[in-house]
Amino acid sequence: MDDYRLTQQLLTGQDPSAMVDVLGCPVHPALVAPFEALCDDAARAGFDLKIVSGFRGFERQLAIWNAKASGRRQLLDSGGRELCFEQLTEAELLESILRWSALPGASRHHWGSDIDVYDAAAVPAGYAVQLSPQEVDDGGPFTALHDWLDHQLANGAGYGFFRPYAHDRGGIAPERWHLSYAPLAARCESGLSVARLRNVLSDADMLLKDAVLAQLDEVYQRYVAVPKEAYPSAYAALLAEGEWG
Numbered sequence: 001m002d003d004y005r006l007t008q009q010l011l012t013g014q015d016p017s018a019m020v021d022v023l024g025c026p027v028h029p030a031l032v033a034p035f036e037a038l039c040d041d042a043a044r045a046g047f048d049l050k051i052v053s054g055f056r057g058f059e060r061q062l063a064i065w066n067a068k069a070s071g072r073r074q075l076l077d078s079g080g081r082e083l084c085f086e087q088l089t090e091a092e093l094l095e096s097i098l099r100w101s102a103l104p105g106a107s108r109h110h111w112g113s114d115i116d117v118y119d120a121a122a123v124p125a126g127y128a129v130q131l132s133p134q135e136v137d138d139g140g141p142f143t144a145l146h147d148w149l150d151h152q153l154a155n156g157a158g159y160g161f162f163r164p165y166a167h168d169r170g171g172i173a174p175e176r177w178h179l180s181y182a183p184l185a186a187r188c189e190s191g192l193s194v195a196r197l198r199n200v201l202s203d204a205d206m207l208l209k210d211a212v213l214a215q216l217d218e219v220y221q222r223y224v225a226v227p228k229e230a231y232p233s234a235y236a237a238l239l240a241e242g243e244w245g
């Protein structure tokens with residue numbers, strides 16, 4: 001576990017060569033075996049646990065960011081209602097993007113440790129997964145899978161996986177579909193920092209860059225940092241004290 005090489009490239013989504021594509025999406029090799037174990041348990045419970053999104057690189061996240069910042073991609077308020085780009089102040093625009101999309105360089109998907117999952121047995125073949133609250137809340141096709149996962153994670157049968165966005169802390173919206181592999185994610189989280197992120201963003205061709213850099217400390221605390229308490233207690237100790245603390 002201590003042989004992870006956490007370079008700045010890996011931490012900020014610029015090292016796709018560190019990933020493997022054996023689970024249908026590129027992910028860090030460290031989570032392949034534990035995810036397969038979780039899949040086996042899920043299959044015994046009647047679910048076909050699949051990954052719809054794993055590693056996502058910096059350039060992809062930057063493209064999503066710039067599309068939203070220029071009104072070319074749908075913008076939502078904190079409750080998920082559509083917003084009109086032309087009517088937003090810069091601060092409102094920034095808030096609506098950060099609530100639903102990670103800052104380039106600061107996505108947990110950059111690490112290959114985090115995945116978005118669904119139950120392929122609950123939908124017809126070819127179903128386009130939306131990653132919407134309607135799919136995972138009461139009455140949704142993936143609600144049963146997530147109720148089962150809640151039970152497994154709460155009972156120490158999660159093989160290191162946990163939900164970093166289970167609760168609304170006022171930053172990123174709750175994402176029941178998003179799982180994080182704690183042994184790797186805790187190390188990545190400890191390795192990232194405001195200074196590191198500032199370095200990467202300063203060189204990026206990113207819209208709203210000046211506004212983000214001017215309030216990067218606040219943005220980091222509210223939208224990037226996942227508190228120790230959200231981690232399974234067995235792995236929280238891997239989070240280094242300090243800036244992340």
Ligand SMILES: [Zn+2]
Binds near residue numbers: 114177178179
């Ligand atoms: Zn996700």
